[in-house]
Amino acid sequence: MRYVTLTDVFVHPVAQKYLKRSGVAHAIATAYHAYRLALNHGVNVDLATKAALLHDIGHYEWYSNGKWDYEKYKQNDIHAIKGAERAHKLLIRLGEHPKNAKEIALAILLHTDSYLPECELKRKPLQEIIKLADEADEEPGGKHHYRKIDDQLALKKIKQLDQLVEKQLQTQKLEDII
Template identity: 65%
Template sequence: MRHVTMEKLFVHPIVQKYVGRSGMAHAIAVAEKAVDIAIKKNVNPDLAAKAGLLHDIGHYKWYQNGEWNFELYKENDIHAIKGAERAHKLLVRCEENLQDAKEVALAILLHTDSYLPEGELQLRPLQQIVAEADTADEEVGGAHHYRQIDYDIALKRIRDLDAKIESLMLANENDEQKN
């Protein structure tokens, strides 16, 4: 059973504030892509969706005069560190399973290597999925952070994603019971 739905996260004031600032349209697209990739890789689609939605929740510092400053972001990026902490705190407060909250936070922490020293990390499947989904939705110059989405359309897409996740998890439970 899911402890926290995508809709519960989406309507939360913290998500509206911080994810809204960094691009809600991008966040929803990444969540949707993450679920599709998770299905192919046999990874928990619920955790993939949550990490996808929240992956940029740490971007709040890169605004100047109400405008997204892509150059400032590229030069000083640590959004994944702040985002992992903020997402973990939010999920725990929403009563998410503690291990799941940790997995989502780690996927957010490692969805980008822009703040890490040169070298390669061995990412786990959920972490790879979020990074792949984010990259698939990126646009030149950070334009993906500027895309707008109407609240009602966003909420419908979130509800559709919740329904898809519920259906996938129910099918998985039925498969497990048969075996």
Template identity: 60%
Template sequence: MGYVTLVEIFKHPITQKYLRRSGVHHAVNVTEIAYRLASERKENPELATKAALLHDMGHFEWYREGKWDYDEYRRHDIHAIKGAERAHKLLIRLGENRVKAKEIAIAILLHTDSYLPFSVKEFRTPLQQIIYEADEMDELPKGGHHYLQMENEEAIERLTSIDQKIQEVSDKLQSN
């Protein structure tokens, strides 16, 4: 099992399918924010960025009379549950380390508690808190952040840059 890059994850057809629903722009922005937060807090940037990239892959679109119905979506939202499941399966398929895949999936599961009748704020690990905060930092009212556009080429450029930074950190740690 080697290192699975953000770009490899992004290019996979399953990722492409679900990020088209939840927004490539939002996924990449949250990934960049998560990288910055993880670096500042001395948390694992690899896990943070992978969880951030995939955090919304469980979204389902709710329409009423041909129009997006944000309120209906919020009433029935379980995207964190579906996203954690999809992300874990995808990461294992790509050859990700099983322990890392589980930690990433749990961070996705707990990046929001909107689907729960209680708060999990005080129970989040530092990694899970990073994903929560990164997501919140990129949000727009009524889910508008999911509709901002980004071409795949730009997403790949930005994710490649993050992959390079993560590799540099990893190389530095291995040489010490």
């Protein structure tokens, strides 16, 4: 059962504020990558697409002298921590099941290890998919955060992805009955 759709998340003012900061086009592309990867690895497409859409909402804007400072970002960023918190709070407010909200938040928290001391993370399948989906859309120097997309086209793509997710969940439900 879906408690909250991608569209519900996408149109919320909090999501809009932080998605625009971190890159709407990147968030949507990452959500589509997560959908494909979730299908291929038997992971819940609803959780995967929501986590991927929200994976960068914790970004802080690192500027020096009015210009984006990628090196400063790489050295000081903890966006996955802040993003996990923001996503969890937003999803709970929207009515997401608390267990789902926690899984999504943990996938956001662990989509990158750039803020951790050097170590090997053992990610769960959903967490690994969000990491891979993000990497599939990355561009050198963080340029993927600055690609533009028209607001109407962005909403259209989110609604299309919602339909794909819903169709997949219905198919899984039928397969579980049979």
